[in-house]
Amino acid sequence: MRDVQWIYSHEVVARPQSQQPTARIPAPTSAMQTCGPLLFAACRRRGRPSPADAVCRCLVIHLSARHDGTARRGGSVAATTKPSRLAASPTLPRVPIPTRTRSRMHLHQLKPGEAASLPRHLLEAHVVALVRRCCPGLLALRAAHARLIRLRLPRLTAAFALSKLLASSSSCGAAPSYARNLFDQIPEPTAFCYNSLIRALSSAAGAAPAADTVLVYRRMLRAGSPLPNTFTLAFALKACSIVPALGEGRQLHSQAFRRGLEPSPYVQTGLLNLYAKCEEVALARTVFDGMVGDKNYAAWSAMIGGYSRVGMVNEALGLFREMQAADVNPDEVTMVSVISACAKAGALDLGRWVHAFIDRKGITVDLELSTALIDMYAKCGLIERAKGVFDAMAERDTKAWSAMIVGLAIHGLVEDALKLFSRMLELKVRPNNVTFIGVLSACAHSGLVNEGRRYWSTMQELGIKPSMENYGCMVDLFCRSSLLDEAYSFVTGMAIPPNSVIWRTLLVASKNSNRFDIVQSASKKLLELEPCNPENYVLLSNLYASNSQWDRVSYMRKKMKENNVNVVAGCSSIEINGYLHKFVVSDDSHPEIKEIRLLLREIADRVVRAGHKPWTAAVLHDVGEEEKEVALCEHSERHGSWLPALTGNATTMSTVGVYSTARQIFR
Structure with missing residues (x-):
C-alpha cells in the first residue's frame, strides 16, 4: 500500500529534483498496453473514480508517453468526463481528446445555448450519435427530436438533424404525418430527404402509400432540384408493389425510361417486384430478361413468385431449375414461392423434392417457410406430413396454427381441428380471420350448427372483424344443414355487401332443396354483381x-x-415423374389423348356388359343418350385419372391426385 501511495504522490505532487527516485520506471509492457483501455472502461462504468483509479490513469499515461497511446488517452478522458470529485493533475501532459470521446462527452453534457459555440462537425457527430441511440424506438426518436429542439442548433445543423430524424422515422414505424412534418421543416430538402420521405410513406400500412409516394415524386419534379435518382424510383416502386398499384407503377416506369434510370439494378428489381405482385407476368419476364449483368437472388425470387401467384407452376419450377444452373443460391423467400407453386398445382412429388433440397442445402426453415410446407402437404393430401412439420416447429405464430387448422378441416378431421383451436387459445395465441375460416369450415363439413354459432360469437368477442370468407363459411354451414331461411336472413343482414360466391352458394343449396323463391332472388343478385x-x-x-x-x-x-361472354373450358392436371400434365375439355393437344380415349371407351363397354348403366342425368345438355354417354368419357378429370394406368406409373404412385379447376380430387 505504501508503494501505491508513493506512485500516487509522485504523479500528482511536484517534488524537488533531489527527492526524485533514481530508478527508472520500465517501459510499458504488452500487458499494460492491453489492459489500459479495460481499466479505464471499468472506471467509467463506476462513474466515480477512486484513488486507485487515478493511479491506473496516471501510470498508463506516464508509461505510454513514447508509444501510440491514443486509445488509452481517450479512455482516460472518457473515464473522467462523468461527474467526479477528482481533479486532473496539473503536472500531466496535455493530450488531444479523440473526436469520438468528445462526441460522447457532448452527448451527456451539451446544454441549450452552447451549440452555437461548437464546430459544425462536432454538432453533426452529436446528432448522429443521438439519433442512432434512439433507433428503432418511436418514443426515443421523439425524445431525441425534443432534445435537438431545446439545443437551438444553427440553421445548417438543424437541417442536418431533421434529415437524420426523417431517415430514422421509416425504421421506427412513425406515422406518415410525422415524417411529413419533419420534411416540411427542412428549408432546402436534398434528394436524400425526398428518398427518406418516400421510404417512410412506403412503410405505412393501407392503400395510401402508392398515391402518396407519387405525389411526393411529382412535388420533387416541380421543385426542379434535386432530380430523382435510382433510390428515389426504387423506394417509390416498392410502395407501389405493396398495395399493389399497377397504374402508379407504370407511371414510374415511364419516368425511369425517360431519365435513363431503367438499367439500374435497384430500379429493375423494383419493377420486377411490382409487375410480379400485380400478376403481370409477361411484363415481369420482360424486365427479368432485360436485367443487366448477373441477376441476384432477389430478382429470381420475385420472378418465381410471380409465376407461382398466377398458377404457372411449370414456368415457376423451370425458372427455379435455371436459377440452380446459374449457381445462384436461393434463400427462404425463394423456397416459399416454389413451395406455394407446388401447393397450387398439387405437385406432391416436386414438393417432396423441394423439401429435401431445403434440408440438403441447409436453408433456414423459418416460420414462413414452415407454414408454406404445412399448406403444401395439406393441399396435396399428406396431412400426416403436415402434422410432422407443425410438430417439429420450435415456435409457431398465428399463420402456422391457422394453416394446420385449415388443413385438418380440408381433410374432414373436424375433431382434431377443433382440439387444435382450443389448444391455440390455451397457449394465448391470438387467432385471426384465417383461423376461423378453418374452424367454421370444420363445423360446416360436420353439420355442427350450434358450435358454428358459438365460434362466430367467439370471433366477435375477440374483436376480429369478419371477412367475406368468414361470412361465406357461415352461409355454407346453414346451407349444408338445410337452414335456408336462416341462411337467406344471414346474407341479407351482412355488415358488408355479399359477393358472388355467397350468392352462388345460396343458389345451389336452394336449387337442391327446391326453394325456387330463393333461387330467383339469388340468381338476380348474381347476374347483377x-x-x-x-x-x-x-x-x-x-x-x-x-x-x-x-x-x-x-x-x-x-x-x-x-354480353360477349365465353365459357372457359374446364382443365384438370396430374403430376407424373415431376412433370405436370394438363387436360382441357375438347382439346387434343396431349400426346396420349387418343390412347386414353380408347381405354375409357373399352372400360365403359365392360361396365355396360356387366349390367351397369351410365348416369346420363349428369350431362346437362339437350342431346341424345348416346351423345351423353360419349360426353361422360370426355371429362378432363377422367383423362387425368387414367393417364398413370396407360403410362405404367399407377403401381409406383401411392396417391393419384387429379386437380381440377372446379374442384380437387384424391383417389
Whole structure:
C-alpha cells in the first residue's frame, strides 16, 4: 500500500529534483498496453473514480508517453468526463481528446445555448450519435427530436438533424404525418430527404402509400432540384408493389425510361417486384430478361413468385431449375414461392423434392417457410406430413396454427381441428380471420350448427372483424344443414355487401332443396354483381337443365352471346415423374389423348356388359343418350385419372391426385 501511495504522490505532487527516485520506471509492457483501455472502461462504468483509479490513469499515461497511446488517452478522458470529485493533475501532459470521446462527452453534457459555440462537425457527430441511440424506438426518436429542439442548433445543423430524424422515422414505424412534418421543416430538402420521405410513406400500412409516394415524386419534379435518382424510383416502386398499384407503377416506369434510370439494378428489381405482385407476368419476364449483368437472388425470387401467384407452376419450377444452373443460391423467400407453386398445382412429388433440397442445402426453415410446407402437404393430401412439420416447429405464430387448422378441416378431421383451436387459445395465441375460416369450415363439413354459432360469437368477442370468407363459411354451414331461411336472413343482414360466391352458394343449396323463391332472388343478385362471368351463366343453365327447362337454358345462352361472354373450358392436371400434365375439355393437344380415349371407351363397354348403366342425368345438355354417354368419357378429370394406368406409373404412385379447376380430387 505504501508503494501505491508513493506512485500516487509522485504523479500528482511536484517534488524537488533531489527527492526524485533514481530508478527508472520500465517501459510499458504488452500487458499494460492491453489492459489500459479495460481499466479505464471499468472506471467509467463506476462513474466515480477512486484513488486507485487515478493511479491506473496516471501510470498508463506516464508509461505510454513514447508509444501510440491514443486509445488509452481517450479512455482516460472518457473515464473522467462523468461527474467526479477528482481533479486532473496539473503536472500531466496535455493530450488531444479523440473526436469520438468528445462526441460522447457532448452527448451527456451539451446544454441549450452552447451549440452555437461548437464546430459544425462536432454538432453533426452529436446528432448522429443521438439519433442512432434512439433507433428503432418511436418514443426515443421523439425524445431525441425534443432534445435537438431545446439545443437551438444553427440553421445548417438543424437541417442536418431533421434529415437524420426523417431517415430514422421509416425504421421506427412513425406515422406518415410525422415524417411529413419533419420534411416540411427542412428549408432546402436534398434528394436524400425526398428518398427518406418516400421510404417512410412506403412503410405505412393501407392503400395510401402508392398515391402518396407519387405525389411526393411529382412535388420533387416541380421543385426542379434535386432530380430523382435510382433510390428515389426504387423506394417509390416498392410502395407501389405493396398495395399493389399497377397504374402508379407504370407511371414510374415511364419516368425511369425517360431519365435513363431503367438499367439500374435497384430500379429493375423494383419493377420486377411490382409487375410480379400485380400478376403481370409477361411484363415481369420482360424486365427479368432485360436485367443487366448477373441477376441476384432477389430478382429470381420475385420472378418465381410471380409465376407461382398466377398458377404457372411449370414456368415457376423451370425458372427455379435455371436459377440452380446459374449457381445462384436461393434463400427462404425463394423456397416459399416454389413451395406455394407446388401447393397450387398439387405437385406432391416436386414438393417432396423441394423439401429435401431445403434440408440438403441447409436453408433456414423459418416460420414462413414452415407454414408454406404445412399448406403444401395439406393441399396435396399428406396431412400426416403436415402434422410432422407443425410438430417439429420450435415456435409457431398465428399463420402456422391457422394453416394446420385449415388443413385438418380440408381433410374432414373436424375433431382434431377443433382440439387444435382450443389448444391455440390455451397457449394465448391470438387467432385471426384465417383461423376461423378453418374452424367454421370444420363445423360446416360436420353439420355442427350450434358450435358454428358459438365460434362466430367467439370471433366477435375477440374483436376480429369478419371477412367475406368468414361470412361465406357461415352461409355454407346453414346451407349444408338445410337452414335456408336462416341462411337467406344471414346474407341479407351482412355488415358488408355479399359477393358472388355467397350468392352462388345460396343458389345451389336452394336449387337442391327446391326453394325456387330463393333461387330467383339469388340468381338476380348474381347476374347483377357479375354480368360477364361465364360461371354464373353455366350454373344457371345447368340449374334449368336439371329441371328440363330447356327454354330457360336457351335464354341463358342467348344472354351470353349478347354480353360477349365465353365459357372457359374446364382443365384438370396430374403430376407424373415431376412433370405436370394438363387436360382441357375438347382439346387434343396431349400426346396420349387418343390412347386414353380408347381405354375409357373399352372400360365403359365392360361396365355396360356387366349390367351397369351410365348416369346420363349428369350431362346437362339437350342431346341424345348416346351423345351423353360419349360426353361422360370426355371429362378432363377422367383423362387425368387414367393417364398413370396407360403410362405404367399407377403401381409406383401411392396417391393419384387429379386437380381440377372446379374442384380437387384424391383417389
